Amino acid sequence: MAAGMTYTPLATNKLTANSTTVTFSSIPQTYTDLVLVMQPAADVGDENVGIRFNGDTGANYSYTRLGANNTAGSVSSNRVSNFTRINTTEAAGTSPNLGNLIIIANIMNYANATTYKTAINRSGQVGGTYNGAEIFAGLWRNTAAINSITVMQGGTRTFLSGSTFTLYGILAA
Numbered sequence: 001m002a003a004g005m006t007y008t009p010l011a012t013n014k015l016t017a018n019s020t021t022v023t024f025s026s027i028p029q030t031y032t033d034l035v036l037v038m039q040p041a042a043d044v045g046d047e048n049v050g051i052r053f054n055g056d057t058g059a060n061y062s063y064t065r066l067g068a069n070n071t072a073g074s075v076s077s078n079r080v081s082n083f084t085r086i087n088t089t090e091a092a093g094t095s096p097n098l099g100n101l102i103i104i105a106n107i108m109n110y111a112n113a114t115t116y117k118t119a120i121n122r123s124g125q126v127g128g129t130y131n132g133a134e135i136f137a138g139l140w141r142n143t144a145a146i147n148s149i150t151v152m153q154g155g156t157r158t159f160l161s162g163s164t165f166t167l168y169g170i171l172a173a
Contacts, residue, residue, distance in 0.1 A: 006170065006171045007170055008031070008170075008171070011024050013164070014165075020158050024149045029111040030169070031171055032109070032111075032171060033170040034106075035167075036149065038103040039163065041100070041159070049086050051149055052083050053140050053146045053150075060142055063137065068132050086151075087103050116141050117139070118138065120135070121137075
């Protein structure tokens with residue numbers, strides 16, 4: 001933890017059943033930034049995990065991705081999307097793969113009602129067919145304060161039971 005920063009756990013969701021989404025709602029507006037830490041596993045590999053804010057499903061999001069795995073590096077972006085992507089590939093399968101992937105999303109200045117919202121997301125995975133790391137820079141083109149975050153799977157995939165998601169509030173000194 002950085003000097004002058006305080007991480008306060010706001011909510012943890014450990015799935016007891018498979019789910020396509022995980023939502024954190026009624027987020028207090030008393031922090032400077034948010035950090036979302038996830039250890040998901042999915043029913044199939046090659047995921048497109050994303051986040052949406054305040055239930056907004058419009059084409060108000062964009063992201064840029066930089067990734068490298070055990071065989072190659074790649075860059076991609078999407079300027080018009082209905083979510084901001086935070087990860088591309090997950091460990092597929094049952095409980096032995098839980099914990100092989102970690103995703104950390106830093107959501108800056110989330111309570112400010114005068115600027116677009118940005119998120120810097122990083123992930124790392126070991127095991128399966130993808131051993132690598134990714135960084136995403138995401139943008140939500142809306143000035144509303146963020147009061148809910150939905151983590152979602154791409155397509156019809158699901159997060160497996162046992163996947164964990166924790167939201168922290170950060171107070172700057």
